[in-house]
Amino acid sequence: xxxxxxxxxxxxxxxxxxxxxxxxxxxxxxxxxxxxxxxxxxxxxxxxxxxxxxxxxxxxxxxxxxxxxxxxxxxxxxxxxxxxxxxxxxxxxxxxxxxxxxxxxxxxxxxxxxxxxxxxxxxxxxxxxxxxxxxxxxxxxxxxxxxxxxxxxxxxx
Amino acid sequence: xxxxxxxxxxxxxxxxxxxxxxxxxxxxxxxxxxxxxxxxxxxxxxxxxxxxxxxxxxxxxxxxxxxxxxxxxxxxxxxxxxxxxxxxxxxxxxxxxxxxxxxxxxxxxxxxxxxxxxxxxxxxxxxxxxxxxxxxxxxxxxxxxxxxxxxxxxxxxxxxxxxxxxxxxxxxxxxxxxx
Numbered sequence: 109x110x111x112x113x114x115x116x117x118x119x120x121x122x123x124x125x126x127x128x129x130x131x132x133x134x135x136x137x138x139x140x141x142x143x144x145x146x147x148x149x150x151x152x153x154x155x156x157x158x159x160x161x162x163x164x165x166x167x168x169x170x171x172x173x174x175x176x177x178x179x180x181x182x183x184x185x186x187x188x189x190x191x192x193x194x195x196x197x198x199x200x201x202x203x204x205x206x207x208x209x210x211x212x213x214x215x216x217x218x219x220x221x222x223x224x225x226x227x228x229x230x231x232x233x234x235x236x237x238x239x240x241x242x243x244x245x246x247x248x249x250x251x252x253x254x255x256x257x258x259x260x261x262x263x264x265x
Numbered sequence: 266x267x268x269x270x271x272x273x274x275x276x277x278x279x280x281x282x283x284x285x286x287x288x289x290x291x292x293x294x295x296x297x298x299x300x301x302x303x304x305x306x307x308x309x310x311x312x313x314x315x316x317x318x319x320x321x322x323x324x325x326x327x328x329x330x331x332x333x334x335x336x337x338x339x340x341x342x343x344x345x346x347x348x349x350x351x352x353x354x355x356x357x358x359x360x361x362x363x364x365x366x367x368x369x370x371x372x373x374x375x376x377x378x379x380x381x382x383x384x385x386x387x388x389x390x391x392x393x394x395x396x397x398x399x400x401x402x403x404x405x406x407x408x409x410x411x412x413x414x415x416x417x418x419x420x421x422x423x424x425x426x427x428x429x430x431x432x433x434x435x436x437x438x439x440x441x442x443x444x
Contacts, residue, residue, distance in 0.1 A: 139294075142297075143297070146297070146300075146301050149301055149304045149305060150297075150300045150301055150304050150327055151323065151324055151327070152300070152323075152324045152327035152328050152331075153297075165290075259282065259286075263282045265282065
């Protein structure tokens with residue numbers, strides 16, 4: 109996808125590289141889910157959050173603005189997976205509180221609201237969880253991409 | 266400045282920035298898994314790790330496990346960076362000499378020779394860390410600062426957690442180096 113193009117006025121510019129490194133997205137998303145699901149057992153992980161980890165790792169592996177894209181993608185994948193888990197377990201148990209859904213403190217404050225949503229509650233709760241993780245991943249991906257850029261500049265890589 | 270920074274990692278030693286990134290990632294992943302094991306099986310060990318800095322709580326202990334995990338990765342990296350080729354060669358030779366080992370090791374070595382070798386080496390390192398660092402140094406430090414004794418928490422679960430830390434650190438580092 110990368111390369112140089114020419115406009116009508118003859119100005120040459122480099123096209124933005126938007127190719128996707130699937131490995132980075134996968135590693136980030138898996139780590140994000142692992143951290144989210146372990147946060148109930150290991151409370152210290154709640155200070156960081158799975159979305160931040162997913163975004164940070166994927167963005168750092170790729171680096172720069174393209175890394176930010178990867179971080180958000182990893183967050184989206186982690187969010188969809190996390191949301192699906194919560195929707196399934198919550199739907200099966202009829203409860204959307206943290207212990208059964210394994211995602212502690214991720215949405216604790218708003219969970220009672222979802223409990224009264226009726227038949228569409230699993231869908232709303234799944235989308236809500238995905239949105240929370242996605243927002244977290246944006247913070248992580250900015251930090252990860254920036255750190256990688258700084259490291260690359262410092263070590264001339 | 267760039268040359269100075271590079272000289273710290275690339276010229277004076279065999280270690281470059283990629284090695285440091287891989288070992289940081291590996292040690293944090295290993296400490297994460299050790300944290301899960303200790304939270305399930307040995308909460309006292311976590312409180313004692315926290316007590317080394319005056320915070321004898323689960324959160325303090327879990328945080329210190331990540332910090333100690335990072336610090337203890339430095340000697341592992343220093344040791345491995347100079348001797349890994351010899352170890353990989355030794356493991357490959359071992360697999361040639363024994364039919365049983367050949368059946369077990371060859372498929373694993375084909376997937377990731379460095380990963381498998383460093384996973385095994387990391388587990389030995391983890392056992393060493395669990396015995397010497399947690400069993401002796403933490404105990405001595407707690408006695409020095411007047412904290413609780415670490416010996417009651419020195420058991421199979423904490424040793425298993427440290428071995429998992431070492432093994433996972435080696436595995437991640439090895440796989441990252443092969444990429």
